Amino acid sequence: MKKFEYARFLTLALSAGLAAPLPVLAADAPDAANAKSYAVRIPVTPAPDAPLQRLLLPAEALVRLQSPAYADLRIFNAAGQPVPMALASVPTPTSTQEHSVKLPAYPILGTEGAAAAGLEGLSLRIEERQGKRVVQLNTGGTTTGTAAPQKVLGALLDARKLKEPVAGMTLDADLPVGQPVTFNVQASKDLKSWRPLADTVLYRADASASAASLGDTRLDLSMADLKDHYLRISWGSAAVTVRGATLLTSQSTAVRQRVSATMATPALTNAHELVFALPFATPVAALRITPQGSNVLVPIRVLGRKHREQPWALLASSVVYRLGAAGKEQSSGPVDLQGASVREVKIEADAKTPGFAAAPEITLQFEPAQLVFLASGQGPFTLAAGQASAAAAFLPMASLIPNYQASQENALPLAQADVAKADVTGGGLAGPLVAGSPQGDGLPTRSLVLWGILLLGVLALAGMAWGLLKQTKKTD
Known part of the structure; x- marks a missing residue:
């Protein structure tokens, strides 16, 4: 009877041992408030006389984070206390590049009557004459110039190949002395319907001057899209020679520095x-x-x-x-x-x-990221990163910055992280930042640890059962 009770006890003990949860060691839960428990610690030099400032996260911190939401980030002061902070993205800067494009001018020929009436409502046609391209007024009748002498009434520019917006234009023209000249610039796709773009008044006061003495020589075209367009320049009856124009194209590009x-x-x-x-x-x-x-x-x-x-x-x-x-x-x-x-x-x-x-x-x-923090307490300050058990400690930006407005944090002074003096647990920063370890074979480390603890528990229970069996035999 005693052997049957012992066998029942042994079965219950083994079942209870296998079903019991595995013990959790205190060493596996590091203190998130202790800077030394993080994988890397980087000195931070704050900007002078600025309580609120921002810090761009260096690569040395990013490659050691154990949370995809950056939860294991802290900034500690000299007393080892974490300071208030918020996480923010980094704005994408834009750069503007200007290019100059020179376009030749094709003369617009017409009669004195067309000059007096102006170019409004008149369409144009392009002709080739003795290897040169000229532009004729199309009045709907016979070809102008056969019944009356022709004169230059304006100039035509071919801007159809421009792909970028045009910010401005500078004329290459000879002006009469002592006579203000009004230039009008218009655009069209079909040489029939024209829309105004810009106008300016130029004045050449001295015969020795090669360009205008008064007036804005650059016409502002307000980033006009001139792809597949012609430009028409007119100046009335003044004796002007326009050889061409220089167009300034502008392109804004977003440069994302990762x-x-x-x-x-x-x-x-x-x-x-x-x-x-x-x-x-x-x-x-x-x-x-x-x-x-x-x-x-x-x-x-x-x-x-x-x-x-x-x-x-x-x-x-x-x-x-x-x-x-x-x-x-x-x-x-x-x-x-x-x-x-x-x-x-x-x-x-x-x-x-x-x-x-x-x-x-x-x-x-x-992708670049930054911390906005309050430099509370005494320095030096330390950026700590890399601890699997750390919970997020970020504040809302509106709680950290009084009367917060969108993107206001980007105007704060910039603190500097001294990565050359970083303290790394288990090694230094020499060589590549990421080891690039190969994929391991077999079971993951976590599974191996769990199976090892389970095996130790079974062996301990077996030892207890063996001792009880020996004690029972002596009693019998």
Whole structure:
């Protein structure tokens, strides 16, 4: 009877041990308020005499974050206290480039009567005369110039090939001395219907002067779109010679400066497959993949996943290349990943190509971000990043900045992060910022730890059962 009760006890003990939750060690939960528990600590030099300021996040911090929402970011003062802060994006700066385009002028010929009536309501036609292009007034009757002598009534510019908006125009013209001349500029697509663009009055006071002495020589065209348009310049009956005009085109481009981080070249699995792990959770904006060698072109697919139990998901398809011609080398641009947050990346080369002869060079790119913080307490201040258990501590921007208005944080003074003096847990900053470790084989580390703890628990229960069995035999 005693042996039956013991066997029942042993069965219940083993069942309870397997069903019990695994113990959580206190060492696995670091203190989020302790700067030393973070993966990297970077000194911050605040701007002088500014309580509120902003800090651009360096790549050294981005490649160590363990939260895709940047929750494991802190700024500590000298007393080890986290200061109030808010997370903000970085605005995209725009740059304006102006280019000058010179257009020749084609004379508009007409009779004295057309000059007196003006050019309003009259259409034009372009003719070739002795290898030169001239423009005739089309009055709906016979060709002008056969019944009466012709004179130059204006000038025509062909602006149909302009693709960029036009900011202004400067005339190349000879003006009469002591006579104000009014220039009118109009635009048309069909040489029939004209719309006004600009006008100006120029005056040449001295015969020795080659240009206008008074008046604005640059006509403002207010960023007019002149693609597929003609320009007509008229000046009445004044004795003016217009040889051409210089148009100033303007193009505004948005320049997004991403934060780049170098990566150690991972091992090539085979010529068509490259797999590596990322030690951070920060969303990746793009990958710059540059093949090794010269004159290499490879169509690729980039896939990613957050852990090994997940299937691979397609992130992007592109063509990477490195081509050289006439002593100049061209390489492909970044492959956009749309801010994917993954822990493993696989680059697949098209099977119809030879693939990669060697592992390509890889650079990670992140969208820029900044912290707005209150420099409370005494310095020095420290930016800390990288702790899996840290919860987000960001405040709303309206709580941090009194009477907050949109984008007001971008006018705050800029603090500087001294990455050269960064303190990194487990190593320094020498070499590439990202190790680019290969994908491991077998079970993930988390699963191995859980199975190990479970096995230790079973062995402990078995030892207890063996001791009870020996004690029961002695009693019997």
